Amino acid sequence: MIYRNPGSSFRNLVAGTDVKIPLANGKYVTGINFDNAATTPPLSAVIREITQFAPWYASVHRGKGYKSIVCSDLYEQGREVVREFVNADKRDVVIFTKNTTESINMLAYALAAEKEQVVLTTDMEHLANDMPWRDKFTVDYIALTKAGRLSLRSLESKLQAYEGRVKLVAVTGASNVTGYINPIHKIARLTHQYGARIFVDGAQWVPHISVNMRPPDSVEHIDYLAFSGHKMYAPFGTGVLIGPKATFDNAIPVYQGGGAVGLVSQQSIEWDDPPAKCEAGTPNMMGVLALITAIETLSKLNLNSIHSYEQRLIDYAISGLLTIPGITLYSIRDGTEARVSLVSFSLEGLHHSQIAEILSQKAGIAVRNGLFCAHPYVEKLLRLSDEEIKYYQTHDDKKLPGLVRISFGIYNTISEIEVFLDLLSHIASQRQYYANKYSYVLEHNRPGGDGKRADFYC
Structure with missing residues (x-):
C-alpha cells in the first residue's frame, strides 16, 4: 500500500521540521518527531x-x-x-x-x-x-x-x-x-x-x-x-x-x-x-x-482534511507494524472504529525504554514510551494483576511496564514512517543483539536507578 505525500504542503506550515539532530555515531539527520500526542511543534504562523x-x-x-x-x-x-x-x-x-x-x-x-x-x-x-x-x-x-x-x-x-x-x-x-x-x-x-x-x-x-x-x-x-x-x-x-x-x-x-x-x-x-x-x-x-x-x-486548512490525511498516515503505519514479527499492537484500525493518528505497541524481547532509545540513537526518531499518564488503562491493556502493580510500586529493582507510542501530526510523512518501519523491522530481526547493547537503558527505568528519571511515567 503506497501513498503519495499530499502532506508536504502541511509540512511547510510547521516550524522545525528540517532541523538536523545528532545520532549516537556522531552523524546528523533530520529529526523525525512521532511524539505529537505529547506536544506538537509550533506552526510557523504562530x-x-x-x-x-x-x-x-x-x-x-x-x-x-x-x-x-x-x-x-x-x-x-x-x-x-x-x-x-x-x-x-x-x-x-x-x-x-x-x-x-x-x-x-x-x-x-x-x-x-x-x-x-x-x-x-x-x-x-x-x-x-x-x-x-x-x-x-x-x-x-x-x-x-x-x-x-x-x-x-x-x-x-x-x-x-x-x-x-x-x-x-x-x-x-x-x-x-x-x-x-x-x-x-x-x-x-x-x-x-x-x-x-x-x-x-x-x-x-x-x-x-x-x-x-x-x-x-x-x-x-x-x-x-x-x-x-x-x-x-x-x-x-x-x-x-x-x-x-x-x-x-x-x-x-x-x-x-x-x-x-x-x-x-x-x-x-x-x-x-x-x-x-x-x-x-x-x-x-x-x-x-x-x-x-x-x-x-x-x-483554514479544514479539520476534516487534516483528519483524512492523518488517517492515511496511521493506516499505513499500522499496516506496516502488523508485518513485523514480535510486534503486539494495542489498537488496530479495522475500518469500523474512529481514531486519531496514534497507536501503541510492544516488541517481544525488548523493553519499551530500549526501543525508544534505539529509535532515537540510530535514526533520530522521537517516540513516547511508558504509561503515558494513563496508568490504569495501560495496566489493563497489559493485563497486569493487582499483585503485580503493587510489586512494581514497592520494588525499585523491577523494570516498570509500559508500551511504545507513535503519534502523528499534520507535517509527518509516509517517507518518515518508512524509515521507522525499516529500522523497527531490523531491530525485531536482531532483538538479542539490541537487548544486550542497550541493557544500560534499563537502569534508567528504575526510580533511583542512577539518579535519573526517564519519561516512562507519562
Missing part, C-alpha cells in the same frame, strides 16, 4: 504572529495605555475565536487556563459537592481526568470492552444504578494510548437522559477532527470541554475550559488574587463575573495569541 505582536505586548485589563487596550481587546476576542471553533453556546464562558490538566482541576473545584454525589469517569482516562475527581466526589469507572474500547452498556448500567446521584460523566474525546475516538454525542445523550452532565477531555480530540459542542437544548450537547494549545501547534502555555456560566458564578475559584475581584476589604470579597473570576493574575496574552492563531490556521 511564531510569526508572536514576533510581530511582541512590540505591542502590554498588560491585559490593567491599564488605560493604548497597548494595554489593544492587548485587552485581542485577549477578549480570543474567547470568541475559541467559541466559534468548537461551536460553544453564547451563554457558555470560555476560561483561559495553563493547560487541560489545570482546566479539569478548576472544574472539579467548581463542581465540588458532598461526597455522596458521583462522578463517572472511565478506565481509559489520562490521570488528569481521574485524579482531580477522587477527593471531591464518589468516583466510579465505566468499564471497557475486551478490545479496550469504552462500554456504553457499562455506562448506562452505572447511570441506572446510582439513581440520579451522578453529577457528571467525565470522558476523554480520544484516548492518548490507543487513539480510539469515543462516541461522545451518544455518551452525551445517555448522560442527559439520566439527569447528569458530560465533561469531555478534548486534549487528544480537538486538534485532529472538527468538534461541535452542539446547542444546550440538544440531548447530544457537550456541557463542559477542555483542551490545550500545546497539542495543537500553539506553545506558550494556554489551555481552555468551556462551560455554563452558572457553574462558576457561585463557586470559589481555585486561584485567588488580583484580576478576579471587584472591590475587596479585609472583611469581604466582591468577586468579578466569570470568566474573569477564574483568571486571577496577569493573563497569558502571548499564549492566547498563539492559540487563536493556531485555531485560525487549522480552520
Whole structure:
C-alpha cells in the first residue's frame, strides 16, 4: 500500500521540521518527531504572529495605555475565536487556563459537592481526568470492552444504578494510548437522559477532527470541554475550559488574587463575573495569541482534511507494524472504529525504554514510551494483576511496564514512517543483539536507578 505525500504542503506550515539532530555515531539527520500526542511543534504562523505582536505586548485589563487596550481587546476576542471553533453556546464562558490538566482541576473545584454525589469517569482516562475527581466526589469507572474500547452498556448500567446521584460523566474525546475516538454525542445523550452532565477531555480530540459542542437544548450537547494549545501547534502555555456560566458564578475559584475581584476589604470579597473570576493574575496574552492563531490556521486548512490525511498516515503505519514479527499492537484500525493518528505497541524481547532509545540513537526518531499518564488503562491493556502493580510500586529493582507510542501530526510523512518501519523491522530481526547493547537503558527505568528519571511515567 503506497501513498503519495499530499502532506508536504502541511509540512511547510510547521516550524522545525528540517532541523538536523545528532545520532549516537556522531552523524546528523533530520529529526523525525512521532511524539505529537505529547506536544506538537509550533506552526510557523504562530511564531510569526508572536514576533510581530511582541512590540505591542502590554498588560491585559490593567491599564488605560493604548497597548494595554489593544492587548485587552485581542485577549477578549480570543474567547470568541475559541467559541466559534468548537461551536460553544453564547451563554457558555470560555476560561483561559495553563493547560487541560489545570482546566479539569478548576472544574472539579467548581463542581465540588458532598461526597455522596458521583462522578463517572472511565478506565481509559489520562490521570488528569481521574485524579482531580477522587477527593471531591464518589468516583466510579465505566468499564471497557475486551478490545479496550469504552462500554456504553457499562455506562448506562452505572447511570441506572446510582439513581440520579451522578453529577457528571467525565470522558476523554480520544484516548492518548490507543487513539480510539469515543462516541461522545451518544455518551452525551445517555448522560442527559439520566439527569447528569458530560465533561469531555478534548486534549487528544480537538486538534485532529472538527468538534461541535452542539446547542444546550440538544440531548447530544457537550456541557463542559477542555483542551490545550500545546497539542495543537500553539506553545506558550494556554489551555481552555468551556462551560455554563452558572457553574462558576457561585463557586470559589481555585486561584485567588488580583484580576478576579471587584472591590475587596479585609472583611469581604466582591468577586468579578466569570470568566474573569477564574483568571486571577496577569493573563497569558502571548499564549492566547498563539492559540487563536493556531485555531485560525487549522480552520483554514479544514479539520476534516487534516483528519483524512492523518488517517492515511496511521493506516499505513499500522499496516506496516502488523508485518513485523514480535510486534503486539494495542489498537488496530479495522475500518469500523474512529481514531486519531496514534497507536501503541510492544516488541517481544525488548523493553519499551530500549526501543525508544534505539529509535532515537540510530535514526533520530522521537517516540513516547511508558504509561503515558494513563496508568490504569495501560495496566489493563497489559493485563497486569493487582499483585503485580503493587510489586512494581514497592520494588525499585523491577523494570516498570509500559508500551511504545507513535503519534502523528499534520507535517509527518509516509517517507518518515518508512524509515521507522525499516529500522523497527531490523531491530525485531536482531532483538538479542539490541537487548544486550542497550541493557544500560534499563537502569534508567528504575526510580533511583542512577539518579535519573526517564519519561516512562507519562
